[in-house]
Structures are given as structure tokens and as C-alpha cells.
Amino acid sequence: xxxxxxxxxxxxxxxxxxxxxxxxxxxxxxxxxxxxxxxxxxxxxxxxxxxxxxxxxxxxxxxxxxxxxxxxxxxxxxxxxxxxxxxxxxxxxxxxxxxxxxxxxxxxxxxxxxxxxxxxxxxxxxxxxxxxxxxxxxxxxxxxxxxxxxxxxxxxxxxxxxxxxxxxxxxxxxxxxxxxxxxxxxxxxxxxxxxxxxxxxxxxxxxxxxxxxxxxxxxxxxxxxxxxxxxxxxxxxxxxxxxxxxxxxxxxxxxxxxxxxxxxxxxxxxxxxxxxxxxxxxxxxxxxxxxxxxxxxxxxxxxxxxxxxxxxxxxxxxxxxxxxxxxxxxxxxxxxxxxxxxxxxxxxxxxxxxxxxxxxxxxxxxxxxxxxxxxxxxxxxxxxxxxxxxxxxxxxxxxxxxxxxxxxxxxxxxxxxxxxxxxxxxxxxxxxxxxxxxxxxxxxxxx
Numbered sequence: 001x002x003x004x005x006x007x008x009x010x011x012x013x014x015x016x017x018x019x020x021x022x023x024x025x026x027x028x029x030x031x032x033x034x035x036x037x038x039x040x041x042x043x044x045x046x047x048x049x050x051x052x053x054x055x056x057x058x059x060x061x062x063x064x065x066x067x068x069x070x071x072x073x074x075x076x077x078x079x080x081x082x083x084x085x086x087x088x089x090x091x092x093x094x095x096x097x098x099x100x101x102x103x104x105x106x107x108x109x110x111x112x113x114x115x116x117x118x119x120x121x122x123x124x125x126x127x128x129x130x131x132x133x134x135x136x137x138x139x140x141x142x143x144x145x146x147x148x149x150x151x152x153x154x155x156x157x158x159x160x161x162x163x164x165x166x167x168x169x170x171x172x173x174x175x176x177x178x179x180x181x182x183x184x185x186x187x188x189x190x191x192x193x194x195x196x197x198x199x200x201x202x203x204x205x206x207x208x209x210x211x212x213x214x215x216x217x218x219x220x221x222x223x224x225x226x227x228x229x230x231x232x233x234x235x236x237x238x239x240x241x242x243x244x245x246x247x248x249x250x251x252x253x254x255x256x257x258x259x260x261x262x263x264x265x266x267x268x269x270x271x272x273x274x275x276x277x278x279x280x281x282x283x284x285x286x287x288x289x290x291x292x293x294x295x296x297x298x299x300x301x302x303x304x305x306x307x308x309x310x311x312x313x314x315x316x317x318x319x320x321x322x323x324x325x326x327x328x329x330x331x332x333x334x335x336x337x338x339x340x341x342x343x344x345x346x347x348x349x350x351x352x353x354x355x356x357x358x359x360x361x362x363x364x365x366x367x368x369x370x371x372x373x374x375x376x377x378x379x380x381x382x383x384x385x386x387x388x389x390x391x392x393x394x395x396x397x398x399x400x401x402x403x404x405x406x407x408x409x410x411x412x413x414x415x416x417x418x419x420x421x422x423x424x425x426x427x428x429x430x431x432x433x434x435x436x437x438x439x440x441x442x443x444x445x446x447x
Contacts, residue, residue, distance in 0.1 A: 038066070055081070102152075142309060155181065164305065165306045168352040175233075207224075222257075325364035
């Protein structure tokens with residue numbers, strides 16, 4: 001069943017379950033090494049880490065937690081992927097481990113066929129079908145971390161909350177999550193809670209019966225019902241009215257709904273994915289969002305960083321959106337000039353990815369040259385007569401130095417000494433530049 005047979009490490013103290021797993025995996029052609037305690041695993045795995053495709057680890061072991069085993073082995077170079085087996089009461093811990101780098105978890109009892117599929121998708125390999133296509137959301141480490149989380153969450157049914165600034169790509173991330181999940185063939189129903197008037201939102205989400213209110217001339221199925229076994233995406237959920245938040249909480253907890261004006265309970269089978277640009281978790285409930293609902297929708301969180309924090313993605317997105325724009329028209333555009341790329345890299349992008357896409361679409365439609373120039377991307381920045389479009393060299397130098405320093409700090413985790421080494425300057429010089437450019441807060445306190 002599984003190609004490229006390799007080795008699996010199993011950390012499981014239960015002799016019955018462990019024996020059953022070993023037997024089935026060996027029948028599938030895997031070579032399995034079984035450790036029945038955390039100490040045994042910690043002692044033996046480092047020597048074999050490079051050869052293990054994946055480690056399957058029970059969270060509850062007789063001598064220590066599986067989390068301790070994971071934390072110890074995560075320090076090793078070339079550490080193998082970890083898939084955790086957990087009881088229902090340990091799901092929160094398993095989710096936390098996924099955020100720390102575990103590839104997946106399964107709740108007991110589980111179907112063996114599903115278990116084998118999880119191993120296949122989580123095992124270490126350089127020939128994964130997903131990764132052959134490259135990353136979908138961008139090339140920067142920050143956005144790739146978010147996308148890796150999305151891939152880990154895809155096989156689970158737990159609610160996902162995607163946060164990030166307006167225009168950063170939250171709906172794109174939600175659609176990716178749906179497309180790579182087992183629900184991909186089912187509907188993806190997106191509801192913008194900020195765009196629908198409050199008095200209509202309940203009817204749009206839950207539906208209504210004929211005669212439920214004035215103008216309700218026939219039965220209307222809401223987004224939750226039409227989502228079927230697919231995904232219900234609630235965009236800008238922070239703008240949902242409080243009374244409707246209570247009804248949504250009931251939908252999540254009871255997995256059923258009642259149409260407006262109706263009495264019949266209707267099963268709810270979709271997965272809920274929410275998104276918000278607002279901070280929903282504030283002390284004292286000052287955000288206007290129910291705390292209990294927040295904890296129910298934020299089981300699996302993903303944060304999409306703003307574009308200004310991931311400049312590595314700008315050129316990648318420019319090329320992607322330009323190719324899309326050119327494919328929809330007869331324009332003959334070869335690409336972006338070096339000046340246009342430099343202008344894009346120094347721009348703050350307050351509207352994030354959405355603004356970048358819109359600017360590229362406009363530039364592709366209006367450009368009269370084969371190369372898009374700065375004025376095509378940023379016509380509002382057109383220089384006044386006599387200025388010849390020049391900017392002070394000091395501004396250009398500062399922008400370039402800022403980008404390099406930010407990259408070095410990202411690479412070294414904010415350690416000034418190591419960043420200075422990468423940039424070939426003294427620690428003092430780097431600190432002076434960081435202070436002048438407003439980057440001092442990026443340094444680690446122990447640097």
C-alpha cells in the first residue's frame with residue numbers, strides 16, 4: 001500500500017495496542033522499532049533519527065509524557081516527524097504539540113486504514129505530492145509556517161480560526177484548507193459576516209421557513225445547511241452580532257440547527273472555519289465577542305502575517321498575479337522592470353495581498369510598455385514636474401538596509417551578535433543602525 005518502504009519508530013507502552021500496530025505496519029511492509037517507555041525512545045532514537053520516516057508516540061507513557069519525548073528529540077538534528085496517539089481528554093495537548101511541530105495526532109479509538117493514511121501524509125519524504133507543487137501561499141518562512149499548519153489541520157474536523165489583517169489572504173488560506181482536506185469534493189460556503197446586514201445574517205446562515213417574517217414567501221436554506229459535509233467559512237466573524245453568536249455557539253456544540261421560524265432540528269455536518277482581522281480575545285469581553293464562542297472556534301489557530309512582514313513574498317506574488325492578469329487579456333507584457341520591483345519592495349502595502357493584486361491588475365490593463373514601470377504600479381506617486389521621479393539616496397539606502405537587517409534578525413532569532421556576523425558589521429554598528437531605523441525592539445533581550 002505504501003511506496004518507498006522505510007522505518008517507523010513506535011513509542012507505546014500498551015502491549016496489546018503496540019503489538020497490534022506493529023503487526024499491521026509490518027504486514028504493510030514497514031520496518032518497525034518499538035519502544036515501550038519514553039526513556040528507551042530518548043536513548044535510542046537520536047542514533048537512528050536520520051533513518052526514521054516517522055515516530056508514532058502515545059502521549060501518556062508510564063515514565064513520562066509523550067510531549068517530553070518530543071521536546072527532547074526535537075533538539076536533535078534531522079529529527080523525524082512525530083504523529084501522536086491520544087485519548088479524547090488529551091486533544092488540547094495534542095493540538096499544542098502540532099503548533100510546536102508535530103505533524104499530526106489521532107484520537108483513540110481509530111480506524112487502521114485512516115491511521116495508515118495519516119502515516120503516509122505525515123511521514124518524512126522528499127517526494128510528497130503536495131510539496132512537489134511548491135508552496136501555495138508564498139515563499140517566506142512566515143507564510144510557509146502558516147501553510148504547514150494548514151496542511152497539518154486538513155485531516156481534522158476541529159474548528160479553525162484564521163487571523164490576520166484585512167487583505168492578507170485569510171479566505172485564500174481557508175479555501176486551501178478545504179481543497180486539501182477530505183471534504184474537498186463537498187461545498188465550500190463562504191459568509192462575510194461584515195457585509196450582510198445584521199437583521200438578515202441569521203436567515204442567511206441558518207435559513208428560514210416560509211412565512212417566518214414579512215417577505216419570507218418560501219423556504220430558504222441557509223449557508224450552514226447548504227454546506228452539507230463540506231466547509232462553512234465565516235469571514236470577519238468578529239462583526240457577528242452578539243445574539244447570533246449565541247446561536248452559532250449552540251450550532252457548534254449541538255451539531256444541529258433550526259431554521260428561523262421553524263421547529264425541526266436539522267443535523268449540521270460541515271466543518272467550521274472562521275476568520276477575523278480583529279482581536280477577539282480581550283480581557284473583560286471588551287472586544288464585543290463572546291469568550292465561550294472564541295474558545296470553541298479557536299481550537300486550531302492560524303495567523304496570516306501582513307505582507308510588510310514578509311517581503312520575500314512580494315516578488316513571488318507580483319509574478320503570480322501578473323501571469324494571471326496576462327492570461328485574461330491580450331496584453332503583451334514581459335514582466336516588471338527592476339525599478340518597479342524596487343518600488344514594490346520599499347512600499348508598506350497597507351492593503352496587503354489584496355492591494356498588491358489590484359495594483360498588478362490595473363498596471364497590466366493600463367501599461368503601454370512591455371515592462372511594467374513604477375508609475376504603472378503607483379500612479380499616485382508620480383513625481384511633480386522637474387523632480388524627474390528621483391528620491392533621496394539616503395531613503396533608498398535606508399530601505400535597503402532595513403530589509404537586510406530584518407532578514408538577518410529573522411534568520412538568527414533576533415540575536416544581534418549573529419546578525420552582525422551575517423551582515424559583516426560590528427555589533428555596535430548594527431545596533432546603531434537598528435536604533436535609527438526603529439528596529440531595536442526586534443532584538444532578543446539576551447543578545
